[in-house]
Amino acid sequence: MSPKQHRGQVTAGILLDAALRVYGESGEQGLTVNAVTRASGVSLGSLYHHFGSIDGLVDALLMRWLERLLDETAAALRGADTAREGIGALVRAYLAFVREHRDAALLLHSSRADRVGMERAGELRDTQEARVSAFALWLEPRIAAGELAPLPPSLLESLVLGPVVGASRRWLTVGDIDLDEAARLLPDRIWRSVSAEPG
Template sequence: MSPKQQRGEATVEQVLDAALRLYASSGEAGVTVGALTRTSGVSTGSVYHHFGSLHGVLTALALRWLGRLLGELATALTATDDARTGVQAVVRAYLGFVRDHPAAARLLHSTTADQEGMTRTAEIRDSQEARLSPIAQWIEARVGAGELAPLPVPVIEALVLGPVVGLARRWIALGDVDLDEAARLLPDRIWRSVGP
């Protein structure tokens, strides 16, 4: 990688790190070009050069954290030996991610991220293929072995992640959920919905 490319990557990282700090402290409204340039030390021209717009910054930030979340889920899942412990590990990993990265979790569960996901579903899925493939392959193998209910992969994903996403959204919006307690209770309940 050339020095120019390294500087470009460093600039992108500076802007995304600053954007998350701003998002954590002030929400989406706090992520302005002026605030980004002050917080990151990057020029306005560099922000537009690398991201095209403020929306581009938020999109890149959401994709960065989506990749991290999916990576953690894939790691948790593929480190297990059977379907039950795999499903339980994914549930705990998701809730752990939300607890450990609340600002990123808030961004990933925001209406902006939802709208982006709805309009660019195929593109986002393609960009995360390396992280999604091991999860889908794991599920297919467990369904084939009779360890999971004979359901299509998207249905199993929805049954496993739907309740977790719903709980995460409630925690983000209301804060009335104990995530540690949920991590103890939810995995077995979810397992019952997808077990053989």
């Protein structure tokens, strides 16, 4: 990598970090070009050079943190020997990520993220194909072995992540959920919905 490319990566990282700070402090309405350039100390021209617009910056920020969340949950799955252990590890890793990276989790669970996800579903799926495939590859042998219910992987993923995403959103917005309690109780509840075992 040339020095110029390295400087460009550093500048882009500074802008992304500043955008997340601004988002955490002021929400989406406060996430403006002026606020980000002021918080980062980076020029307006550099922001447009690297991201094209404030929307391009926010999309890049979403992708940066989505990739990190997917990497952490995939690592949790890889460390599990059984399907039941994997479900528990995935739930705990997701909730730990939400607690440790509250501002990023707010952005990932925002209406903007939902909107971008719906508008760019195919593109996002293609971008994340390796990670999604890793989850599907983790599911398939456990379905074949009779550990998990014989359901399409996309439906199993919804059954596993739906309650975790819901609990995370509630903790982030309403604040009436105890994440430690959720990490303790949700794995068994979710396991019952995806296990191949009766009852």
